[in-house]
Amino acid sequence: MQDIGATVHIPHGMQPFHANYTNYDFDYYFVFGNSSLENISRIYPKIGSTKIVRAGSPMLPPDFRLSPIGPINTVTFFSDWWPERYKEERKLFQIVTDWARHHPDYLLQIKLHPLENGSLIASYTSGCGNIRILPRETTVDAALRNASIAIVSWSVASIEAALLYRPCVVVNHRNYDRFSPDYRVSDNYLHLEDFFPPRARTPEELHQRILLVLKNYDRYLGKCNDFVEYHLDNPRNSVKRISDLLVEIAAGKETFPFSPIEEDLRGM
Numbered sequence: 001m002q003d004i005g006a007t008v009h010i011p012h013g014m015q016p017f018h019a020n021y022t023n024y025d026f027d028y029y030f031v032f033g034n035s036s037l038e039n040i041s042r043i044y045p046k047i048g049s050t051k052i053v054r055a056g057s058p059m060l061p062p063d064f065r066l067s068p069i070g071p072i073n074t075v076t077f078f079s080d081w082w083p084e085r086y087k088e089e090r091k092l093f094q095i096v097t098d099w100a101r102h103h104p105d106y107l108l109q110i111k112l113h114p115l116e117n118g119s120l121i122a123s124y125t126s127g128c129g130n131i132r133i134l135p136r137e138t139t140v141d142a143a144l145r146n147a148s149i150a151i152v153s154w155s156v157a158s159i160e161a162a163l164l165y166r167p168c169v170v171v172n173h174r175n176y177d178r179f180s181p182d183y184r185v186s187d188n189y190l191h192l193e194d195f196f197p198p199r200a201r202t203p204e205e206l207h208q209r210i211l212l213v214l215k216n217y218d219r220y221l222g223k224c225n226d227f228v229e230y231h232l233d234n235p236r237n238s239v240k241r242i243s244d245l246l247v248e249i250a251a252g253k254e255t256f257p258f259s260p261i262e263e264d265l266r267g268m
Contacts, residue, residue: 006249009050010058010242013156014231015039016189018181024048024261028249030055030242032159033233035191037259044266051258055245056238057159066141066164068221069148071214074107075169076134076147078157081115090120091173092153097124097131099203104130106210111143111157112136140164149213151206154184158192162227163235167220168192169209172199195227196220 006027015021015036024040025048031037033054040052077096083089100108110125110133112118118133125131134143140160144150150161150168158168170192174185176199183189193199197213200206213220234241245256 008246008249010055011036014159014189016183017042018183018189019043022047024050024263026050028053028245028258029261030245032057033231035231039188040261044264045268046261046264049260049262052261053245053256053258054233055242056232056234058239058242060160060163060235060238062237062239064141064160064163066145066166068165069146071217072146072148073105073214074109074147075149075151075210076109076111076143076161076166077151077171078111078143078153078155078161079113079116079121080153080155081113081117084117084120092171093121093124095171095173095200095203095206096151097121097128099206100125100131101128102203103207106130107132109134109143109147111138111140113155148217149210152192154187154190154192156190158190159228159231162224163232165221165224167213167217167224168196168227169206169213170196170199171206173201174199175201191230192227195223195230 008028009026010030011032014032017039022043022045024046029050029052031052031054037052083093108131110121122133140157141164144161144164144166150166151171152158152168153172161168177185180186187193197209200209228235248254248256
C-alpha cells in the first residue's frame with residue numbers, strides 16, 4: 001500500500017464549541033490557541049484520533065502591526081455576508097447604519113467581507129455623508145489604521161483587530177443566553193463579551209458601548225491583549241511557526257508539543 005504521508009488540518013478560525021465539529025480524523029489538528037483546545041476537550045462525541053497542536057493563525061503576516069491610536073471618533077465596522085443570504089441578519093446593518101445617521105460627528109468606515117457582494121450594505125448607507133465603504137482590496141490593518149474601535153458581530157476579524165490594539169464593540173440583535181447551542185446567541189465561539197462590553201442590540205446601545213470604550217480606552221487596550229492571549233498562540237510569528245511545524249512533520253522529526261485526542265463516542 002502506498003504511504004500517503006500525514007494529514008494536517010490548518011484552521012480558518014477558532015474551534016467552536018458545537019456538535020457539528022466532532023471529526024478529528026487527521027494525524028495533526030492545528031488550532032489557533034488555548035480557547036480552541038478548551039472547546040475540543042468539551043465536545044462529544046469525538047470521531048477519530050489526532051494530535052492537537054497550538055499553532056496560531058495562518059493568516060497573519062509578520063508585519064501585521066499597528067500602534068495604539070487613542071480614542072477618536074472614527075470606527076470601522078467589519079461587515080458580513082450573512083445579511084445578503086438571511087433577511088433576519090439585516091438587522092445588523094440597520095443597527096450600525098442607523099447609529100451612524102444619528103451621530104454625524106463620527107466617521108463610520110465599512111470593511112466588506114471577502115464573500116460579500118456589497119450592494120446590500122451600500123443600500124443602507126445611501127445619502128449618509130459620514131459613512132465610507134472601503135475599497136474591496138483594503139486590508140484589515142489598513143481598515144483600522146485611522147480608527148480607534150472595531151465594530152464586529154462574530155467575526156474572526158475581532159482577533160486581528162485586538163492584535164492591532166483596536167478594542168471591539170459587539171453588535172448583535174439577539175438576546176444573550178450563555179447556554180444556547182447557537183454561538184451567535186451564547187457568544188461561546190469568540191467570547192467577545194468576556195473581554196469587551198456587552199452586545200449592542202439597538203443603535204442606542206451601540207452608542208453607549210462606543211462611549212464606554214472611548215472613555216475607558218486604556219482599560220480596553222489591556223483587554224485587547226487578554227483577548228489575543230486567550231485565543232491565539234504565536235501571534236507575531238504564526239505563519240513561520242506553521243511552516244516550521246509542516247517541515248518537521250514532513251521530515252518525520254516531531255519535536256513540538258501536542259495534546260493527544262482519542263476517539264470518544266459519548267453522546268452518540
